[in-house]
Amino acid sequence: MTPDELKQQIRQITVWKRGEQRAPHKPLLLLYALGKCLDHDSRMIPYAEVDRELRPLLIEFGPERKSCHTEYPFQRLKNDGIWELDHESNLGRRASNSDVKKSELLKHNVHGGFTEETFQLLRANPALVSELALEILNQHFPQTFYADLLDAVGLEIQFEQSLRRRRDPAFRERVLMAYQYRCAVCGYDVRLGSTQVALEAAHIKWHQAGGPDLETNGLALCSMHHKLFDRGAFTINEALQFCVSQKANGSTGLSEWLTSFHGLPLKTPQSQDYLPLNEHLEWHRKEVFHGPGRNLVENA
Ligand SMILES: [Zn+2]
8 A cells, every 4th residue: 555545545534424414433533543653553452442532532522412432433444444453253243244332342352453554654654644634634623623633632743734725715804804804702803013813714614514615604703712613612593692502611711702702692794695594503503512502591
C-alpha cells in the first residue's frame, strides 16, 4: 500500500453515510488510533481501553444520543480494510456478519488496531498521520473543533496550511454584512483600526453535513459564541430565542457568555431574507446541541 492509497481508503471511509445524521464514530476512532500509533509501539489496542478512552470523545465531540456505542466503530472499521481484530475466533462466527455485544468483546479481551501494513506505513511517515488526521477533521468537524479534538487524541499538528476548504469565500463577508458586522448573540463588534477582530461567520448546519453557504444558514458570531454554538452549549429555537444547555456549567463566564442570553431573541439580520431557516436550526438542535435545554420562562 502506498501513502496515496491509504489516503484514498480513509477518504472512502469517512464519507458522510447517514444523510442528515452525524455519524462521528469511525472518524473519532480513526483520530484516536492515529494518536495512539505515534505514541505507542503496540499496534493492537484492547477493546476495554478503546471503550474507556473513545467514550468521552464520542460524548464530547459527537451528537447527543441516548446511548454511546464504542463497540460499533471498533468492529465495523474492519470492513474498510485498514483495521483488524484479534482473538476474534473466540467470538464465534457472529463476528463476521453482525456486531458482537460489548460484553463479549470485553469477556474475550478482543484487541483492535490498524492492519500491520497500515501501521508500518503510518509509523514510517509521521507526516502522513498528520495529513490523514486533517483530512478526517476537514470532512467531519468545523474548525472550532480542531484544536480541542487534536489535543484530546494527543496529536500535534501544524494545521494552519490545511485550513483551506471547499467553500464559498464570499460566505463570511455576506454573513457578517447580514448581521451588520456584530455578533448575533452578544453584539460584539470590536475592530482594530478598520479590521474586524474575532468576529466569524458560523454555519448553522455544518458545511461537513451539507449545509449551504447561504445567509439563511449563517450567523455572525464572536469567536466565543461561535465555539459555544458549534460545541452545542446553546442553540436557537423556532421562535429564534437562544436556549442554553442544562449541561453547561461553571462559575466565571457561564452567566456572561451563556445564561444571560437564555430566552433572549437572536439579534435579527438587517433583512428578513437573511433570517435563519428553521430546517438548518432544526439540524443544529438535533445533531449539535447538547440538550436538554434549560426551561424557557414565558416573556422572559
Ligand atoms: Zn458573541
